């Protein structure tokens with residue numbers, strides 16, 4: 008199995024949106040990633056990132072989160088068949104390119120799908136205005152071992168959003184946890200900082216505790232530069 012980490016780009020925003028209550032008033036650039044997992048039984052893309060049209064979509068209405076594109080994920084993946092997409096959640100920076108993967112099975116928690124169709128008022132700006140629910144969404148509730156071999160395991164990690172999910176990868180014996188926005192960064196984890204956009208603070212802290220308890224696992228945070236290991 009292979010893992011290709013694609014850096015989609017950055018979001019520029021006030022640090023207070025990343026680590027609520029810490030460093031407010033400072034501008035930061037936080038990275039956005041997608042992950043291509045090449046499994047023997049199919050290619051899996053974890054999150055699809057924001058698109059090259061961002062100035063017309065996200066950038067136009069979410070002035071306090073400015074995207075900076077580094078890799079056009081669609082162009083980068085041209086010619087590679089994506090069998091499955093796992094969206095950690097459906098905030099625009101994690102799923103805007105979904106519509107370009109016609110035919111892929113898109114795996115999402117039921118609560119997340121419902122949230123994207125009808126977002127809560129306080130999360131509306133983070134979801135797409137024109138969410139296309141007519142793709143091949145495969146709605147799940149709870150844990151899923153995608154190929155029933157322990158190599159790609161999806162677990163629910165609600166908190167940042169109600170239907171958030173994260174992914175455990177067993178990469179030829181190396182265990183990796185793709186947190187998504189269950190935890191933005193190691194600083195969030197260290198200081199129990201909430202993210203600026205959230206659904207349930209208590210559930211977020213539960214996620215942090217679960218992540219702290221992981222042993223022998225490389226954690227990839229949702230919006231933190233990768234630390235080479």
Ligand SMILES: [Zn+2]
Nearest residue numbers: 096098167188
């Ligand atoms: Zn998010």
